[in-house]
Amino acid sequence: MAEHAGAWYVEAMLPWSRASLLCVPVALAACGSNEGAEVDTSLGLDERPANSSCIGSGEFPTKLSNHACFEGDLPRVGAALVPYSVNAPLWSDGADKQRYLALPDDSALSVARSGDFELPPGGVLVKEFSLGDTRLETRLITRDTDGDWHAATYVWDTNQRDATHTTDGASIELDDAVWLVPTNDQCFACHTERAGIALGLEQRQMALEFEYPATGRTADQIHTLSELGLLEGESDDDPLVPPGDEDADLEARARAYLHANCAHCHSPGGEGQGELDLRASTPTRLTKTCNELPQQGDPVESGGVLLAPGDPASSILYVRMTSEEDSWRMPPVGSVVVDDLGSALIADWIESFESCPE
Numbered sequence: 001m002a003e004h005a006g007a008w009y010v011e012a013m014l015p016w017s018r019a020s021l022l023c024v025p026v027a028l029a030a031c032g033s034n035e036g037a038e039v040d041t042s043l044g045l046d047e048r049p050a051n052s053s054c055i056g057s058g059e060f061p062t063k064l065s066n067h068a069c070f071e072g073d074l075p076r077v078g079a080a081l082v083p084y085s086v087n088a089p090l091w092s093d094g095a096d097k098q099r100y101l102a103l104p105d106d107s108a109l110s111v112a113r114s115g116d117f118e119l120p121p122g123g124v125l126v127k128e129f130s131l132g133d134t135r136l137e138t139r140l141i142t143r144d145t146d147g148d149w150h151a152a153t154y155v156w157d158t159n160q161r162d163a164t165h166t167t168d169g170a171s172i173e174l175d176d177a178v179w180l181v182p183t184n185d186q187c188f189a190c191h192t193e194r195a196g197i198a199l200g201l202e203q204r205q206m207a208l209e210f211e212y213p214a215t216g217r218t219a220d221q222i223h224t225l226s227e228l229g230l231l232e233g234e235s236d237d238d239p240l241v242p243p244g245d246e247d248a249d250l251e252a253r254a255r256a257y258l259h260a261n262c263a264h265c266h267s268p269g270g271e272g273q274g275e276l277d278l279r280a281s282t283p284t285r286l287t288k289t290c291n292e293l294p295q296q297g298d299p300v301e302s303g304g305v306l307l308a309p310g311d312p313a314s315s316i317l318y319v320r321m322t323s324e325e326d327s328w329r330m331p332p333v334g335s336v337v338v339d340d341l342g343s344a345l346i347a348d349w350i351e352s353f354e355s356c357p358e
């Protein structure tokens with residue numbers, strides 16, 4: 001009996017996953033009956049990870065292995081970092097990307113009226129880039145406890161054992177391509193104050209089914225974050241349609257692509273310097289694209305407009321996405337390789353217009 005009482009005590013004090021290890025030899029029956037009550041399988045994770053170490057700050061040690069959010073000699077994201085995904089990723093020259101967030105205990109993402117999720121002070125966002133098995137960069141956006149934002153990238157060493165904090169950009173020779181690491185200033189060319197610094201943290205991007213590697217369960221990401229206390233509030237914004245989903249509506253896919261890849265600069269007051277408004281929330285007829293004359297020069301020889309119904313080759317929006325000339329190419333930073341699938345999607349979309357939408 002005494003042993004039993006002890007086991008119950010230990011269990012009450014420990015998070016469930018660790019308690020269950022102790023259960024096996026001591027009190028199998030009791031633990032078994034508890035398990036169903038403890039784990040909600042509609043959630044992707046069994047519990048919110050405790051976080052005492054991965055707290056956002058403006059300090060970035062030279063080596064990633066010395067950063068408090070990473071663990072091990074071969075640094076990997078620590079246990080406090082929760083993986084997440086977005087519906088419409090930014091095109092990054094074909095690199096694979098993994099995303100993670102960590103929040104201080106007892107804090108949560110909050111929902112702004114725009115549907116953006118605001119990172120609380122002390123929060124950390126991580127995006128890891130790789131091509132095949134080669135790790136390229138581990139990027140961080142952090143908010144310190146005063147609420148100030150910071151950005152950093154760590155470039156993986158050629159031997160892939162650690163990564164080094166790099167602020168002034170770099171160019172990495174790969175087998176058949178060159179990978180350009182942005183400078184610290186270039187991070188803020190896209191991650192602007194006006195756009196809310198964090199770009200993918202919004203209802204539209206995060207409302208999806210995500211497969212959580214830790215449990216193998218596929219679960220509603222918003223529901224999981226809310227139930228675990230990582231997200232407070234709600235937004236009724238419609239999710240973006242994944243641009244790569246060929247069964248989905250063409251217009252919705254194209255608008256999702258432009259939202260994720262272009263709207264952080266091309267929206268009112270943005271860095272895009274024109275009138276274009278490519279946010280998914282703006283109806284297509286109000287995007288200032290269709291039959292609009294360019295304000296920033298014309299790369300089309302016989303005269304182009306930003307979007308010519310049915311005619312991608314006369315549509316500057318499409319021409320600038322596929323241009324081989326750096327001075328025309330969009331986006332102007334963050335990518336050097338044309339996104340073939342993304343630009344084909346925009347061409348299909350433009351071809352589908354018979355006239356400007358009313």
Ligand code: HEC
Pocket residue numbers: 086088089090091097099125126127139140141151152153181182183184186187188189190191197198199200201260261264331333334335
């Ligand atoms: C061309 C614009 C662009 C540049 C340059 C850029 N980013 Fe981003 N970044 C984005 C967009 C758009 C997202 C959201 C979509 C996604 O995750 O694919 C994002 C996502 C992120 C995220 C995940 C959190 C979030 O904001 O959604 C981190 C972390 C991040 N970027 C860090 C950096 C750092 C550090 C740099 C500079 C070294 C940088 N980025 C440069 C556009 C950019």
Ligand code: HEC
Pocket residue numbers: 189190258261262263264265266271272273274275276293294295296297306316317318320321327328330331332333
């Ligand atoms: C980092 C900010 C940034 C991003 C991201 C970006 N642009 Fe731009 N864009 C600019 C700036 C700055 C200009 C004006 C300078 C120039 O003409 O190059 C511009 C100009 C344009 C113009 C010309 C507008 C006119 O009236 O002449 C088009 C069209 C355009 N961008 C399309 C896109 C598309 C499509 C994407 C996404 C695939 C995109 N841009 C992503 C910053 C950006």
